[in-house]
Each structure stands twice: as C-alpha cells, then as structure tokens.
Amino acid sequence: MRMRSSDNVLKRKQANKMSVGLKLPLAVLTDSYKATHYLQYPPSSKMVAYGEFRSGYARDKADTRLVFHGMRYLVEQYLSRQWTESDVTQADTFFRTHMGPDNSKFPFPRGMFLKFVNENQGYFPVKLECLQEGTCIHPHVPVYQITSEGEYSTLCTFMETLLTMVWYPTTVATLSRRCRDLIEEAFEKTVDLGRESPLLGSRLHDFGFRGCTCVEQSILGGTAHLLNFDGTDTLSAAYYAQFVLNNGVPVASSVPATEHSVMTAWATEKEAIDNMLEHFGAGIFSVVMDSYDYAEALSEVLPSVAAKKVEKGGFMILRPDSGDPLEAVLAALHAAEKVFGADVNQKGYKVPRGCGVIQGDGIGYDSLSKIIDGVVEAGFSLEACAFGMGGGLLQRVNRDTMSFATKLSHIVYKDGSTADLMKAPKSDPSKASLPGILAVRRVDGVPTAFPADAPEMQHVDNLLQVVYDGRPCKDDWEDFTGVRRRVAEEWSALPKTANVISHGLRHKMVQIAHDRRVSAEN
Template sequence: MNPILLADAYKISHPEQYPDNTEYVYSNTTARKSRIDGVDHVVVFGIQYLTKEYLVDRFERDFFRRPKDDVLQELDDFFVSFFGPGAVDVSRYGDLHDVGYLPLEIKCLPEGTRCPIGVPFMTIVNTNPKFYWLTNAIETLVQNVIWNPITAATIADRYRQLLDKYADMTSDSPGFVDFQGHNFSMRGMSSPESSMTTDGGHLLSFNGSDTLPGTWFVNEYYGPNDGVLIGTSVPATEHSVMSAGGCEDERETFRMLIQDVYPSGIVSIVSDTWDLWKVLTEIAPSLRKEIEARDGRTVFRPDSGDPVKIVCGYNVKMHASLPESREQWEAFYEDGYDAVFTPDGQYLDEHGKVLSMNEVKGCVQILDEQFGSTINSKGYKELNPKVGLIYGDSITYERAEQICKELADKGYASTNVIYGIGSFTFQYNTRDTFSIACKATWVQIDGEGREIFKDPVTDDGTKKSAKGLLQVYRDTDGTICLRDCVSKSEEEETILETVFLDGQAFMETFGTIRKRLRR
C-alpha cells in the first residue's frame, strides 16, 4: 500500500486549511490519562519499529523508490474515487517524492523509560518548511503503530513489579521471575502484527513466551541481540494430544511423555482434559519414581475453572454455617473466607456447592503433599524442583495478585506458579487505555513562532494540551517533568533524543532497552 494512505481521510485535506505561509508545525505525543488503577506512567516502546518499518522501509519501498508518475497517478485515481474529482491536489506528494525522504525530526524518550502520564514522550517537527503539513499528516500512522506496544509494555511491567515484590518476600529464586510471566496471547490478538508488538512489550519484562513472531520482531527491529536471550519456551501438550491417547490410558500418555518423548528437560502437560484432581492425586503420584528420575521438571497445567481457587484452594471457616445476612457476608469476606466446613462435615463454597477435599486444597498444596517441598530461607515452602505448575486461562493482574497473596498466606513461595498471560490481559485494551494522543502545540508562520493549544470547555481536562515549544526534563529527584512555552534554545535542552531525522532512523538494541526498564 502507498504509505500516504495510512491515514485518516480528513488528514488529506489539512494542507490547504493551515494559514498562508505556514512553515513549521511542531507536535507532541503524550499519554494523557490512565484507565488502569495504580498505573501513573507508560513504558515507552515501539518507536523504533515505527521509524524503521514505516517511516524508512515502507516509504522507501512503496513511495520514494517507485516511479514518481506511477505514485501520483495511483494517488490521484484513489482520491478521485474516494473524495471526487478535483478534491485533492497530488502535486505536493510529487514534491515530497523529489526530496527522497521524509523531512522530519522525531525526538523521543529512550525506549524502556517509564514516562509519567501527562508528560510528552515524543515530539515531531518538519525540517523543510515546504512540508509543514507532514508533521500531523503522519499522526494517524504514529498512533496506530505505537499505542499497542506501549500499552503491552506497560501492562507487562506492572505484572513484573507484582511478581518481583512477592518473589522478594517469599522466594529464594528471584531470577525465576524472568520466566514466571509467559505470553499466551497470540491466538486472541487482533492480528499477527498486534501479536508481534504485544510480545515485544511483554519481552521487555519477561523471557517466557509462546508467541514465536515476537522474538522474530525483536531481532528484526531491535537487533543485533547476539548472546541475549529474548524469548523462550518449552515443549508442551494440548488437549488434542491428551485426548488422542484416550481417557482410559491417560496414565500411559503421561508416562510416554515424561519417559519416551521427553526423558530430560522441562515439559508442560495440560492436566484437566478430564479430571485434574485424578491426575494430581492418582496418576502423578503413581509416576513419582519416573518423574523424580528425570533430568528435568514436569509441569502440570490446569486450564479451566477459577484460577485462584484451582491454584490455591479455598480459605475455609471451620465448624460454621454459611452467612445469612448481608452484614454476615461482608464480615465473612473481610476475614478472607470463601468456604465453610459445616458442623455436619461438609465443605461448602460461598454458593452452597459441596466441595471435595482436593478442591479445598488446590493444586499447589496437592503437589506439595504428593511430591514434597522444602522451607526456604524466608520461611516459605518451595515445591520439589522435579514438578511445577503453570496456569494460563483467564489470568488477570488482579487474579495473579490474589494468587500470590493466598499462596503466601498458606506458606508457599510465589515462584511455585507460572502465569500464562493471554489476550484476556493484552487484547482488552485500546488507545484510550492511556489516552495516547498527538497534538500540535507550536507553529511558525511567515517567520514568526506561534504557541497553540486546545482546552475544550466541554471536557474534563484530559484533552487540554500543552502549549508552545516543550522541554521534557528530570527534576532533582529524577522525576520526568514537562515545561511548556519555552524558547527554542530551551527546547533543545530536552532529555528527548533524536530517533529519526530526514529519513534516517537511529537504533538501539533490545538488550539495552530491557536493561533500562529493569533497572
């Protein structure tokens, strides 16, 4: 596709709408608001993909390197069919073609930086006064490409901070967190491209991923990465494999996998094709000798039910009846209970359903009982290293947090569980999750600079823009801040760095960016 068309239609009519003798348009990109409680920043990521793939490679391949007459005829034909005859003067695109590159300068905070909400992380300005219209002509493309990797990187960083917190508190293996968040999202994402950019953001915080295109994406746009582990995974089964062996021969399927197919290394086996509790309390213990003899770990994967209860079990109030009044229920939940053991010897959940003892215990406690554990230096149990647990269905940040907390309450290290983080986390977002927007704040007309801004009286303040030339700086405690309405010399003192200039993209490796975020 001709990259000129990677835009909202109304952008095509804007060049004629600026005042006569407009020479420069200066714009910024800012995350204006957070719709995720407790998140007051975004992780800058995906800018290098934007500049290399789109502003350099696609413009060169699909615009500048093509014959000028072919490009203009194609655009004219398209605009006539879309807007009608005479609506668009395509000669300006011919003038741009003659230049041979996009005459723009883009400055950005280094990728991997946490940028506070409300502070611009990027500015764009044209470098040739003839192409004043180009700054905001690429606005749609810029937002379309970068909002997803920024959002994914921010969400993954939030998971990372949560898992680091509980690992520091309960585990002797904090390095395990590198693999504790595992990206399962590809099949639920909107496109292969969104899968790649999402996984790139995820891989800034973790090494575990089943999204193969994500590691390709990192190496292609953020390489070279020689000697740096980007993404990795392990052999794992799916329900078709388990069910093909037959319900009656499920034990043999497990045995074949851990002895014949994978006699060493880590193997992950989906365990709830039929009866999860039977697998954990009958089949797995019957293969304990084989599991412990392996040079590796056998990981069990539940794949349905309430993640918190499947992993952690229930918090039972002993010798009690279910609450009846609203006040009793509130006290019940406030005390952390979600089940009761009744005087007549039944376990009941909050809905009155009778629970088995296995449901009450949950997977981690059952694996502990069947395979043993050790007490680490912090006083928490770590499962036998020959077995493990991964849960990847409907995981959210809140559920991961609850699992970590309940495991700690039961005396288990948080690193006993790996989380498969899927599209339930990464796809349920939009550009408005962090209200990422590009807005012009300064123009130069006939040699005179003019500070511009927007501040709609009908808005709640979210859409109020900065004004004039902008300086992004760090204050004395290192906080990233914005100062607007500055002079040109002050603007040049910004901590934003040039990442694109007149057709050239300036690159960093993924390893450098990842270290910046993790430190």
C-alpha cells in the first residue's frame, strides 16, 4: 500500500536524522582507483553492472540459502544524497594532494560531477535496481543492477564501493537465520509448542554493539539480526528498525541484566542478586554468575536467594561468562533444577521452574550447535536456554564469507555496437561473472537469473525493482514487519540448494567463452 505524501516526508526526515556518517564529500566515498576509471573505459553510451554473492555462508555447499538485506539503508543514506559544488571543490582539493610517487596529479571526473550537480540537482546519474529487502536467494542471483547512460556512462561502477557494502547486513542476516534453524529444530523436538512457541524469537540475543567498529555497523548488523529474532541489546539497531523502518511499531526487546561491574560493586554476590530481586523480581531478569567462583555461586549463592526469588514470582536467568560453554550451561541447568525443581513437559524434557540460562560467551554457529545438542542430550528442553551472540554475530564476518562481487556485464560503445561482458579467470572459475543485462524471476519458487530480453521474462515481474533512477524514486519501502514476514516465508520454502542460472544465460556464458578462445587463437 502506498503511503500518504506527508508520511513519506516524515520518513525521509527520520532517515536523515539517523545519518551517522562523517559528512565526507560523496566523491571520496569510493576506492582511489575508481576515481580514475572514467579515463580507462572505452568511449561508450551505456554501461551496466551487477552485484552477486558467489557462495553460500562460509562456503557451505549443502545449504547455500542467503537473506538479502540492507540496500534501503545505502540508498537512503548515500545514493539519495544530493552532491553540491562544495563537495566537488573539497574533492578537488583532496585529489590535488592524493598523488603517486612521481607527484603526478591524481585524476577524478570533476567535470562530470559539476555537470550533474548543476543539471540534475546534485543527484548521482545512475539507475539502480535491486531485490526486495528480505528476499531469500541462492548465490549467483543478481541482488542489484546499476545502469549509467550518455555522457555519464563511465560512472557506472563509481558507486560500487558503497553498494558492495550490502554484503555485511546480508551476511549477518544469513548467519542469524542459520542459527535460528538450529534453535527451531531443537524447539520442535523439545518444546511443547515447537516452532510455534512465543519464546523462540528471544532465544538468540544480540550482544554485539560493543564489538562493532562503529555505530553504523551496529545499526546495519543489528537490524539484520532483528529480521530473525526480537532479542537485542543493540539499542541503535532497535531504534532504527522501529522508528525508521517500521513506522514506530516496536520490533525488539531486552531484560534488566547485571554485568560484572554491578556484581563486584556489592560486598557479596548475594546482596547484588537481592537488589535485583527487589527491583525486578516480579519480572524477567538476568544475573551474571561467574565474577568470582561460578561453581560456588551456583551451589551456595543461588540457594541462598531461592526463597526470595520464589516469593517474587519472576523468572531468573543465570548467565555464565567464562569456562567451557557447554559445561557452563549444563551446570546452570542442573543447579536450577536442584534449587527450584523442574517439570517434565509433554515431549519428555525437563523445564526448570522459573529459572533458565543464557550463554553469551564464545557463541558462534558451531558452538551454538554443540551446546544445543548437549542440552538436549542431557534431557532439558531448549526453552530453558537462551544465547547471546556478540562478535560472532556482528564482527566475525567479512566480504569473503559469502564472496560478494560487482562486475560490469554490458556495454554500448560510442559507435552503437554492444557487448555482453563476462569475467572468467582460468585460475579460479568460481569467480566467473554473469554477462549481459540481467533479470530475476521465480522458477518453481526459486529466484533465478535470466537475460533481461529472454522470452521467459515476457509478461513476468522482474524481481529486480527500480529503487533509484537518476534521483530518489522509491518512497514506499515495505515496513520491517513485512520484511520479517518475507524472510520467514521464503527461507523455509526455498530448497537448500538450487541451479539459479537459467538455460539461456548459461548458453550465453558458454558462447562468450568460446568466442573469446577463438579470438585469442586468431
């Protein structure tokens, strides 16, 4: 549903307020060599480039699904910003000093920049198409396509550096979703309501803000995680998702929790927990238990506060923060069972009464899987466990985790001749790119790459939708609730692996490779 114009203005104002950049000239938000490419490309009247992920998460070949997310942020915060003459002047001053060893002047397309500042209200002169936020795909499906024409054609890949940054929220969203798969499977096995349990959304909590390199990273990564879970301590992401992406509707939650500084500020851990019970005992609260001696805290301190905890009636979460993660979790569960008792649910697994555990130290995909298996093997329901993921969620990923790349795929030369372009390195065939102007449609529900002019694309919606066309043109981005819904529906429906390059596109790749070999031989 298209929003009222007044709502659109408000949303743009909110997005602008969220800007956390350093206000650098847009001309320097790229790689140095990008500034010189306008002189390196052959004379042309049109260029097209696209971006893709070339592998599944961490090269996993058994499950290559991924969750595309984050382009809205890049479009609103960067691509839609108007350049000014001051931006170009500042860039000119910089590039005059950005010289090589021979002190030669570093070139940049100053004339083109000034031209679109004066003739296009400062908007960067390209068209950008991309998949909808939250679309679930496999590697090699184009996630965006950028087109430049006329005198600006050689600026096609100038914004590649910024647009490539979509790798980060997409990778975090994918990792978070894979973790949810692990948790969902265990819930289905050990929790009475299975995947329908309202507890499931809080089982993986984002602890990653303090491990981020900057506030902007926390927003992008933290929001990506919130596509799959509603538990977070990364307030920057929770606020952004709620007020910029979801029309003020809340999307995230947390609970009062101690840290070691709180525990050690009191004379004893018992006093610290008594204070928590006074303030939060009727609700859900978390207490870190290993400031001194974790085993003693479980065997001596926990029983000493049990009566008061039961009287208050709330839910106490025990948090270990050192030692072997699986051993620490099991120790907490056994202690909770001993002190408060446990019930056996309908599926035959133990659920401690009014007490659980959250493990936030050393959590990654592999360790999460190991802990879940250990908890289930010990006879406990996973509803008694939650997990906190910090650096393993927002920091321990990079562009190579799912091998993201942007490549030029089509050119119209000045004389009107055209060429579909394809990178095909002999030394690493996995880095081959797709040729031509591309489109994406579903085949049996699976997003699949096609040549844009393929017969199969006739009368079919292209999943690559225009979100910027020489100026901002999209003011009806789907709200965060809708994106969440898309992720949940598409992820479970998508096969774990699929052939996503259409027959026509694959034939074109083979033909281009053949023609290149013939040309080289001659």
